[in-house]
Amino acid sequence: MPNNPVPIGPYWCGRGRPLLVIAGPCVIESKGLCLEVGRRLVEIRDRLSVPIVFKASFDKANRTSIRSFRGPGLPGGLEILAKVREVTGLPVTT
Numbered sequence: 001m002p003n004n005p006v007p008i009g010p011y012w013c014g015r016g017r018p019l020l021v022i023a024g025p026c027v028i029e030s031k032g033l034c035l036e037v038g039r040r041l042v043e044i045r046d047r048l049s050v051p052i053v054f055k056a057s058f059d060k061a062n063r064t065s066i067r068s069f070r071g072p073g074l075p076g077g078l079e080i081l082a083k084v085r086e087v088t089g090l091p092v093t094t
Helices: 031-048 073-088
Strands: 006-008 011-013 021-023 052-055
Touching: 031 052, 031 073, 052 073
Parallel strands: 021 052
Antiparallel strands: 006 011
C-alpha cells in the first residue's frame, strides 16, 4: 500500500501520520449549533492535543423520509462552514 499522505488544512492524513479526528454534526441544522459544536471541538483538540477537522453536510439526501430536513443547501451551508472556520480556526470539510 503506497504511503501518500494528503494535507487537510494544517494537518496531514495518511499512513504513518498521527490520528486525525474528523467530527461534527451529521447535517448543518443551524449556524448556532455548528458554532457550539466547533467550540467544543476546539476544547477537545486543546485538551487532548489531537488534530481535529470540523465536518457537517449542507445537503443530506439520504434521509428516511422525503419530508425530512436535508440541510441549508450549498450557498447557506458554505456560509456557515466559513463562519465556523473563521470563529474556531478549525479546518472544515463537508
